[in-house]
Amino acid sequence: MKLCTLGVNHETAPVDIRETVSFSSESALRAIEELKQQALVSECIILSTCNRTEIYCILKESHLEESIHNWLHNFFELDSKSLSPYLYVHHDLEAVKHIMRVASGLNSLVLGEPQIFGQIKDAYNNAHKASSIHQVLENLFQHIFKTVKQVRTDTAIGNSPISVAFSAVSLSKQFFGDLSEQTALLLGAGETIELVARHLKETNIGNMIIANRTFERAHKLAESVGGYAIQLDEIDAHLHKADIIIGSTGSPDAILKQDSVKTALKKRKNRPMFMVDIAVPRDIEASIGDLNNVYLYTVDDLQEIIETSKQSRQSAALEAEEIIELQAQHFVTQLQATQQIKPVIQAYRQQSIHIKEAALDHALHQLEQGVNAEEIIKRLANQLTNRLIHTPTKQLNQAGMNGNKALIEAAETLLICEEEPKTLNKSNH
Numbered sequence: 001m002k003l004c005t006l007g008v009n010h011e012t013a014p015v016d017i018r019e020t021v022s023f024s025s026e027s028a029l030r031a032i033e034e035l036k037q038q039a040l041v042s043e044c045i046i047l048s049t050c051n052r053t054e055i056y057c058i059l060k061e062s063h064l065e066e067s068i069h070n071w072l073h074n075f076f077e078l079d080s081k082s083l084s085p086y087l088y089v090h091h092d093l094e095a096v097k098h099i100m101r102v103a104s105g106l107n108s109l110v111l112g113e114p115q116i117f118g119q120i121k122d123a124y125n126n127a128h129k130a131s132s133i134h135q136v137l138e139n140l141f142q143h144i145f146k147t148v149k150q151v152r153t154d155t156a157i158g159n160s161p162i163s164v165a166f167s168a169v170s171l172s173k174q175f176f177g178d179l180s181e182q183t184a185l186l187l188g189a190g191e192t193i194e195l196v197a198r199h200l201k202e203t204n205i206g207n208m209i210i211a212n213r214t215f216e217r218a219h220k221l222a223e224s225v226g227g228y229a230i231q232l233d234e235i236d237a238h239l240h241k242a243d244i245i246i247g248s249t250g251s252p253d254a255i256l257k258q259d260s261v262k263t264a265l266k267k268r269k270n271r272p273m274f275m276v277d278i279a280v281p282r283d284i285e286a287s288i289g290d291l292n293n294v295y296l297y298t299v300d301d302l303q304e305i306i307e308t309s310k311q312s313r314q315s316a317a318l319e320a321e322e323i324i325e326l327q328a329q330h331f332v333t334q335l336q337a338t339q340q341i342k343p344v345i346q347a348y349r350q351q352s353i354h355i356k357e358a359a360l361d362h363a364l365h366q367l368e369q370g371v372n373a374e375e376i377i378k379r380l381a382n383q384l385t386n387r388l389i390h391t392p393t394k395q396l397n398q399a400g401m402n403g404n405k406a407l408i409e410a411a412e413t414l415l416i417c418e419e420e421p422k423t424l425n426k427s428n429h
Contacts, residue, residue, distance in 0.1 A: 002062055003136070005095040006069070006087060007047075007054030010109050013086035015298050019281035021076055021083065023048035024252065025126050031075055032130040040064050040071065043137040045127040047102075049119050050164070050192075050248070050280040050299050051109050056099060058136050065089065096140065096328040103144050104151045104320055109299070110164055110306050111313050112157040115191060117148055140331065147327040154323065156316040165195035167302040168276040172244050173203060175274045175295065183207040185242035187232070187256070187283050188249035189217045196246050197225045209242065211235050213249070236260050240267035245275040247283030256284045258291065265293060278302075352388065359383045 008018055023031060028046040035041045035057070043058040055072075059065060069087065073080055090098045098107070103120050105112045124141050127133050133141070152158050176182055184200055186193050189212035200208060208227030211234070212218035218229035230238055232255060239260055249255055256275075265273065275296045277284040282298065289296035363380045367373065392415060399407040 002059040003057075003092050003095045003140075004059050004065055004068075005054060005056050005090040005098050006065070006072075007052055008083065008086045008088070009052035009054070009107070010300065011107075012088055015280055015282065015300050016286075017083070017086050018051070018053065020078060021048075021053045021072065022252075022281050023053060024250065025122075028123070028126055029130050032127060032132045034075065035068070035071065036130075036132060038067075038071065040067055041132075043134050044130075044132040045123050045137060045141075047120060047123040049116065050278060052102070054102070056095070056137065093328060093332045096331055097324055099140075100144055100147050100324040100328055101321075103148045104324065105157065106317055106320055106324070109303065110167070111317060112159075113163050114152075114158055115163065115195075118191070121145075136335070139335070143327065143331045147324065150327070151320045151323050155319040157313055157320050159313075159316070163195055164278050164299060164302060164306075165192050166199050167305045168196060168246050168278055168297075169199040169203065170305055171276060171297060171302065172200075172246075172274055176243065179203045179205045179244075181206050182243040183209065183241050184244040184246065185209045185211060185235070185238065187211050187235075187245065187247035188279070189214070189221045190248060190250065192248040192278060193246070194221055196248070197221060197227070201225045205244075207241070209238055211238075213251075236263070239264040243271070243274060245273065245284070247275075247277045248279045249283050250279065251283060252281055254282060254285045256288065258285050258287050261288050261291060261294060265291065276302075355387045356384065359387070 008021060010018070023046055028048060031046055032044050035044050039060055041057040041064075042060055045056045047054045047056070055068065057068070059068075069084070070080070072078075073083060101107045103117055105114060105116055108116050124133070127137075172182075172184075173179060179200070180203075182205060184205055184207070186196055186200075186208065189210055193210070197208060197210065208222065208225055210218040210222040210225075210227055210229045211232050212221075212229070213232050215229060215231050218231070221227075222229040232249075235256070239256075240263075242264075245256070247255060261273070270293045272293045272295060275284055275288070275294065276298075277296065278299045280299065284296060286296075288294055359380055362383070363376050366376050366379075392411065396408065396411055398404075399411070
């Protein structure tokens with residue numbers, strides 16, 4: 001099949017490595033085009049989130065896997081082999097199981113979290129824009145979507161999931177206790193920050209400021225949670241008000257700089273600032289964590305909080321794993337059967353075309369010779385019928401003499417129509 005999955009995630013690579021191979025939607029489209037132009041893949045989807053970057057592809061040839069490793073380093077201008085200690089690769093059945101586990105939230109930092117399914121759908125739609133999804137990946141991902149629905153329906157894996165957003169807010173509560181007197185500055189206005197904002201609202205947070213590149217989106221979110229909106233270039237004017245800063249913008253560069261925080265701390269008379277950066281690449285410069293009275297956490301630091309939520313979902317995860325094992329095997333078996341029969345269908349179709357063309361050439365030649373058209377049509381029909389049924393009839397007679405009951409039953413299934421063939425009347429065209 002030559003299905004291959006390769007990537008890095010929160011289990012194999014720290015955030016500073018993950019952010020070096022983070023794709024935006026636009027760069028993923030460019031990457032897919034490069035992979036196709038270099039004839040490395042025939043189909044491809046790229047998934048990139050704060051916790052993982054993964055490439056799902058159908059290799060043109062099995063030996064091209066190493067070429068994709070090299071391409072990944074070149075695309076991000078990294079030293080050769082620098083990613084090797086962090087990369088994992090899965091093939092065929094194991095690749096199918098891995099993607100299903102990812103889509104179901106079993107391979108997430110937060111066990112069972114539902115956001116990853118939406119991110120996979122976004123990656124799937126993005127790949128469609130690049131025309132890099134064809135028969136195999138289309139069938140695979142439709143099967144994955146059905147499997148995820150079954151996992152969500154038949155298990156409790158998604159019950160009360162503790163998301164990264166919830167964990168960031170929980171950590172803020174641990175730091176400050178009561179949040180009713182605190183002000184939170186949220187960087188971004190996407191799905192994760194929306195979840196953060198709603199969790200903060202439930203804590204009766206004193207004030208919320210939503211900063212986003214697109215003001216309208218920030219304003220809409222701020223209005224729904226009782227905060228107010230600013231644009232990203234206005235952050236410095238409001239930074240000193242923020243007790244809590246949580247970032248998740250998806251920007252390729254850091255939004256919050258050390259000099260800005262130093263200035264804000266002076267205005268705050270060194271009152272502490274609590275920050276959680278759940279973006280990859282990071283929104284908050286890592287050096288800010290070195291400042292006095294700044295407490296900076298990244299997405300990886302949330303692991304301890306999240307671990308406590310895993311215990312309640314372990315039994316549900318085992319049930320989900322059983323579903324995935326069964327569905328992955330089912331898909332691969334179907335695909336192998338399809339690929340096995342495909343050459344037979346193509347050969348049979350080609351043989352039928354040759355028979356048709358030979359009979360048609362003979363009929364056209366007779367027309368040129370002036371033979372009666374009605375007689376030619378009758379002969380053409382008889383020739384096609386005789387030639388198409390010759391080999392099956394011969395093999396069935398032999399099967400009867402050999403007592404090959406299985407072949408006779410298979411032939412009955414393949415060759416005999418249950419319905420009478422419809423006749424074309426003279427008014428049909």
